[in-house]
Amino acid sequence: MNDITPENELSERISAAALAIEDKVIAWRRDIHEHPELSYQETRTAALAAEHLEKLGYEVRTGVGITGVVGVLKGGKPGGVVALRADMDALPVEEKVDLPFASRATAQYLGQTVPVMHACGHDCHVAILMGVAEILAGMKDEIPGTVKLIFQPNEEGSNDGRPSGAEAMIADGCLQNPAPSAVFGLHVTSGIRSGVIALRPGGLMASADRLKIDVEGRQTHGSQPWRGIDPVVTSAQIILALQTIVSRQLDPTLSPAVISVSTIHGGVRNNILPDSVAMEGTIRTHDEGVRAEIRKRIDRTASAIAEAAGAKATVTVFDGVPVTYNDPPLTDWGTNSLKNGLDPQRVTEVRPVMGAEDFSYLARVVPGMFFFLGVVPPDVDPLQAPANHSPLFRVHEPALKYGVRALSYLAIDYLKRT
Structure with missing residues (x-):
């Protein structure tokens, strides 16, 4: 098999691969959306991710940080290690979006039976990373290094005294053996038009x-x-x-x-x-x-x-x-990488956001870069769209392939430079 191709050809290959599996990514997202699980209860979602990784030939470790999953793909060429992260948990929110795959699930939360919904888009994150896993597995022999995929529980907070999912997974060795030199992650948002990626160096989230x-x-x-x-x-x-x-x-x-x-x-x-x-x-x-x-x-x-x-x-x-801090040198490089891997018009800088993310713990251990992916439907003004955590939160699913493209390209492009 040929070596990794120049940027424009690599971008075209990943774009074609993401388009080819778009329907699968959307199907995964809908399945996860219909079966949401609260923090540290993500057993079905974790099993879905683990089974997918095992079929693709990843080295898989389950039960990391209670319900987390780590998959390791060793490329066919020597090189560094990069990590990609997706969070898995849903929220105690009653869905009010009229969809054929809308959630009707309930669960126990702080001693009460509550409705459960993927009102923050973590179903999208899992589906996107599963798509990335498939693309990278198909290019395994060409990859110069190792990719570590982290499917993380409890980003939202269990509110029962247990640590966040990122803290729990770090304590359980998710950033060791092998240790990545960088970690990338994304978050879908209804505040940005569909398919647009937004980020900034330094403090991104509060x-x-x-x-x-x-x-x-x-x-x-x-x-x-x-x-x-x-x-x-x-x-x-x-x-x-x-x-x-x-x-x-x-x-x-x-x-x-x-x-x-x-x-x-x-x-x-x-x-x-x-x-x-x-x-x-x-x-x-x-x-x-x-x-x-x-x-x-x-x-x-x-x-x-x-x-x-x-x-x-x-x-x-x-x-x-803590503050979700995007390592400035890594983010400067990553912004240019995303512009090469996608259309430069799809990559923009965003102002600091007052929301918070426990990706920040991962980025304290190794340099990190976190970015937003817009998923607001084209016919909706982002300023008027129901926000993440709303029972009316809605995702424009064609945007997901851009998340798949972005993380796939970043992983390979990063390993090429190490």
């Missing part, structure tokens, strides 16, 4: 930390607030003041950030001021220095306001995923 603030006052009758300490008003003052940390205490030209209080609980009757109020929220940043500074300022702000009211505020920040 860190996501969970914020909890407990305010202790002193219970009293609602008609006599002066006889107690009102934690409700104090909490309201804290919530408003937290917004000034981003708008008045941080340099907005340095890095975007968001502090959102999303839940507030306290009291049992309309005429009783309670002893305490509990709030929870999220902190999103694109810079580790800003991330640390915001934590200090939240504690200082909440504590000072509570003290002024005679109350007490206890601030707890639970570490979430």
Whole structure:
């Protein structure tokens, strides 16, 4: 068999191969979509991926990080190692899209029976990587090195104290034996027109930390607030003041950030001021220095306001995923590679996104590059399309072949340079 061909010929071969298996990729996606599984419950999806890899001749390891799958393809020529990642889990969301393969599944989530839907597009990610696996297996003898495919559980978070899927798989050796020198991944999005790839060097997606603030006052009758300490008003003052940390205490030209209080609980009757109020929220940043500074300022702000009211505020920040950081040299190279492998008009730069991704853990171990693939239907304005995590999230399936092309080309092109 001939050596790997020049860029334009390689691009044409991969494009033709992706087109040839497009129907299979769409069928896989629909099957996975109809049978979604929550975080760390992805046994059917993992078995589907593992069986596919085994048939293609990959060395397959299952049960990595609980339900993860790792496939290794050793090329016919010596070279480096590159990793590609897809996440597998769905969300506790009831599907409201009228499709013949719409999900009707339910599952147990935090002790409750809930509807389950691939509302974030991870069904697409699995199907895309299965397509990539088939293309690369067909070019095995030509590949100068080794490709490692990572099918990861629990990207969304199980909310039961267990680590994210990326953390669990790393702890279970997914980036060892062999160790890749780079990892690539993608995420479908309804915010970009179909078939367009968007990325940026540096911070692409935000860190996501969970914020909890407990305010202790002193219970009293609602008609006599002066006889107690009102934690409700104090909490309201804290919530408003937290917004000034981003708008008045941080340099907005340095890095975007968001502090959102999303839940507030306290009291049992309309005429009783309670002893305490509990709030929870999220902190999103694109810079580790800003991330640390915001934590200090939240504690200082909440504590000072509570003290002024005679109350007490206890601030707890639970570490979430770090910034999804695209290694700049790798991303500069990867952007040019994608432009060569696809149509340059399909590759663009995107602004930082405040959503978060646990791909960030993988990219902390080895240089990483993560990018978005637009899947909004052509007749829908991306600004108006239902967002990822919506029960109305919908995928324009012809976009999937561009994800297959992108990851296949990146893998081979990267190994050619190592």
